[in-house]
Amino acid sequence: LASPDNQGVTAATFVQHTHRHAAKQQRSDRFVQRTSACRNSDAQTAKTMGRQGGGGDKKAQLFGAILNQKLPTVRWGLANAGVAPATRDDEGKTTFMIACAAGRDKSLGEMIRWYERRLAQLRECLELTDDDTGETCFHMAAQAPNGQKCVSQLLDAWLSVDKQRKDAGIKKKDHKGRTVYDVATPKAKAIIDEWMVEPETESEDEEELVDGLTKTQRSKLKKRELEAKERAGSVMPPPPPSQEEEEQGVERGEFKEGRPDETWPEVGKWAQSVRDLKPICELTISRESDDDLPLLPCAGPDEPQTVVDPALYWCDTVNRLSLKLGPRLTYLSPTGLARMSNLTHLIVPGHALTALPDSIGSLPLKSLDASRNKLEALPSSMPVKIEAVDVSGNQLTSIQSLDKCVDLVTLQFDANQVTSIELPFASFKRLVTLSCGSNLLTELPDAIGDAAKLEALTVNENKELTSLPATLAKCKKLKSIKCDGCPIKDNKVLGYISKGEYKQLGKYLEKTAKSGGRGG
Numbered sequence: 001l002a003s004p005d006n007q008g009v010t011a012a013t014f015v016q017h018t019h020r021h022a023a024k025q026q027r028s029d030r031f032v033q034r035t036s037a038c039r040n041s042d043a044q045t046a047k048t049m050g051r052q053g054g055g056g057d058k059k060a061q062l063f064g065a066i067l068n069q070k071l072p073t074v075r076w077g078l079a080n081a082g083v084a085p086a087t088r089d090d091e092g093k094t095t096f097m098i099a100c101a102a103g104r105d106k107s108l109g110e111m112i113r114w115y116e117r118r119l120a121q122l123r124e125c126l127e128l129t130d131d132d133t134g135e136t137c138f139h140m141a142a143q144a145p146n147g148q149k150c151v152s153q154l155l156d157a158w159l160s161v162d163k164q165r166k167d168a169g170i171k172k173k174d175h176k177g178r179t180v181y182d183v184a185t186p187k188a189k190a191i192i193d194e195w196m197v198e199p200e201t202e203s204e205d206e207e208e209l210v211d212g213l214t215k216t217q218r219s220k221l222k223k224r225e226l227e228a229k230e231r232a233g234s235v236m237p238p239p240p241p242s243q244e245e246e247e248q249g250v251e252r253g254e255f256k257e258g259r260p261d262e263t264w265p266e267v268g269k270w271a272q273s274v275r276d277l278k279p280i281c282e283l284t285i286s287r288e289s290d291d292d293l294p295l296l297p298c299a300g301p302d303e304p305q306t307v308v309d310p311a312l313y314w315c316d317t318v319n320r321l322s323l324k325l326g327p328r329l330t331y332l333s334p335t336g337l338a339r340m341s342n343l344t345h346l347i348v349p350g351h352a353l354t355a356l357p358d359s360i361g362s363l364p365l366k367s368l369d370a371s372r373n374k375l376e377a378l379p380s381s382m383p384v385k386i387e388a389v390d391v392s393g394n395q396l397t398s399i400q401s402l403d404k405c406v407d408l409v410t411l412q413f414d415a416n417q418v419t420s421i422e423l424p425f426a427s428f429k430r431l432v433t434l435s436c437g438s439n440l441l442t443e444l445p446d447a448i449g450d451a452a453k454l455e456a457l458t459v460n461e462n463k464e465l466t467s468l469p470a471t472l473a474k475c476k477k478l479k480s481i482k483c484d485g486c487p488i489k490d491n492k493v494l495g496y497i498s499k500g501e502y503k504q505l506g507k508y509l510e511k512t513a514k515s516g517g518r519g520g
Contacts, residue, residue: 058082063089066098066107074107078114085115085124096125096137103146105153112157123161126154126169131453132432134175135183142184142192151188155195167196175387175409177344177366262311263296270315279317281342286324293328300335308332313339322347334359349373349390370394371412378402392416392435399423406430414438414458426450434458437482441465449474461485468493470513473506481505 062077077083088094093101099108115122129136138158141150158169170180170192181192262268266285273280287293299310307328313336315321321343323329329348334357337343344366353373360368361381367388375394378401382389386405392414399413399421406427412435419440425431425447432453437460444459449471455478459465465486472478481497488494496505 059087059089062095063098066095066104066111067102069104069106071106071110074110075114078111085121086128092131094125094128094137096128097130097140100137100141100147100150100154101144103141103144103150105147105149108141108150108153112153116160119161122157126158126161127172129172129174131430134173136169136172136174136180138169138172138180139174139178139183142180142188145185147185148187148191151184151191152195155192170196259314260297260311262309264309264312267309267311267315270318271311274317280315281317282320283312283315283318284322284324285312287326290326290328293325299333303333303335304331306331306333308336310336313337316341319343320345320347323351325351327352330354332357338362346370355379387430389413409433411435414460421445421448423447429453432456437461443467444469446471448472451475452477454478456480458482459486463487468509470509473509473513476506478502478506 058077058081061073062081062083065071065073065077083095085094085096089098095111096108098104099111111125112122115125126137133139138151138154141147141154144150154169162168173179174183181189184192262271264285266283270280270283293307295305295307297310298305299308299313307325308323308331310333313333316339318340319342321340322345329351330353332348332353337357338359340363343363346360346363346365346367347369349369349371351373353370353375355375355377356370356379358379358381360379361383363383365383365386368383368386369388369390371390372393375391375396377396378391378399380401382401382405384404385407387407388410389402389405389408390410390412391399392412394413394416396413396416396418399411399418400423402408402411403423406424407430408428409430410433411431412433414435415438417440418436419442421436421441421444423445425445428451430453431451433456434448434451434454435456435458437458439462441459441462442464444465446469448454448457448469452475454475457472457478457480460482461484463485465483466489468481468483468488479502480500481502483494483497492508493505496502496508
């Protein structure tokens with residue numbers, strides 16, 4: 001082995017060279033294999049994201065990646081899945097809502113960075129609301145147990161799209177009138193509180209007031225007190241009169257010329273709150289004895305005396321008014337009620353009101369509870385933005401004046417004398433609950449199937465209602481039908497309802513409609 005060959009290379013040296021060459025070749029082959037495997041993996045990922053039906057599957061992949069915080073897939077999906085800010089999953093949630101409701105801060109951060117160069121789209125993502133609850137993604141993050149990081153990211157995102165107001169996103173309200181702060185967990189509230197703190201600044205030439213506060217400090221103190229009131233569940237009261245208004249003699253509330261002296265202590269308390277620059281926004285007046293309800297002067301010209309303190313109608317910062325006065329309350333002043341320009345919730349059940357004033361149509365009401373009165377008709381003009389109406393237990397024969405209230409979410413008129421429902425249900429895109437039991441209905445209109453969001457339908461004790469319209473099959477979100485006491489003739493329909501099998505009921509009604517029947 002040690003003897004050299006003709007070229008002076010021994011056999012041992014030749015073997016060593018051969019082994020080295022083989023090892024080098026093996027390393028090269030492994031590198032090629034790894035490179036090829038990576039390329040195949042990337043190609044397979046892209047193929048998987050785009051196969052079987054195009055965009056729909058890509059979106060499903062993106063929604064799943066957001067929940068699992070797979071950031072590369074999130075980035076790929078935003079670029080290639082054709083997702084717009086308003087794109088929603090099967091539960092009606094946008095990409096931002098999915099991340100915020102689950103507290104997925106990494107996915108949310110990735111999406112915010114993606115939209116930072118598209119501020120109009122970023123604002124749309126932040127402002128979109130859930131169709132059922134009216135909650136924004138901010139609401140969902142604030143009430144999520146692990147949503148604190150998402151809250152911080154959303155505060156920064158809102159500042160990017162609205163540099164003038166730090167609290168722009170916090171003031172958004174859901175269908176129940178709750179702000180982001182109202183639904184927030186204690187940890188989320190602490191983050192928002194810290195965010196809202198502003199450093200005190202003042203110019204050198206500001207004059208100090210008697211109490212030791214500068215004008216800037218006093219203004220900020222007043223602003224924070226009003227914000228604190230809003231966080232407690234009230235909307236922001238009207239701002240104080242501007243200098244121009246003061247010069248023109250414009251007055252508000254407690255300071256309006258002609259305001260009568262208050263009789264009720266609750267109204268007196270409101271007046272004092274205005275003088276203290278801490279106006280009350282919610283009033284509840286309750287009286288248990290008729291002795292506490294003497295007849296008082298009228299609140300407007302040619303109006304009768306009533307048991308209502310006329311000074312109540314001057315409480316123009318009040319947005320929620322609840323009266324519990326019993327059967328002695330028979331009249332609400334049209335002139336007085338029109339003065340309460342910020343009233344959003346009117347609660348007057350269990351009285352003896354025979355009518356509601358037409359001036360109610362000019363108010364920004366969101367909810368009205370006038371159940372258990374003696375109403376014979378609704379006002380000819382109802383607030384068009386109203387979302388909840390309960391007029392059960394009255395003497396109504398028609399609800400036609402609600403035809404323009406297309407923002408209704410809940411409508412209850414049980415125990416009246418209504419014979420037909422003539423409403424443009426195709427325009428009632430937010431209607432979730434319809435309760436019309438104990439009336440004189442002989443049928444439900446076919447148009448009710450156009451109420452796509454309808455979830456709960458109550459028609460109990462309509463003694464001449466013998467069938468349900470086949471168009472209810474179009475109400476895919478229907479979860480509850482109550483028809484006890486109705487002589488429904490189709491036993492299959494009753495069987496499906498008793499078992500809660502509403503999908504099967506829908507299929508049966510569709511089949512009935514195709515065969516020429518009206519329903520069951």
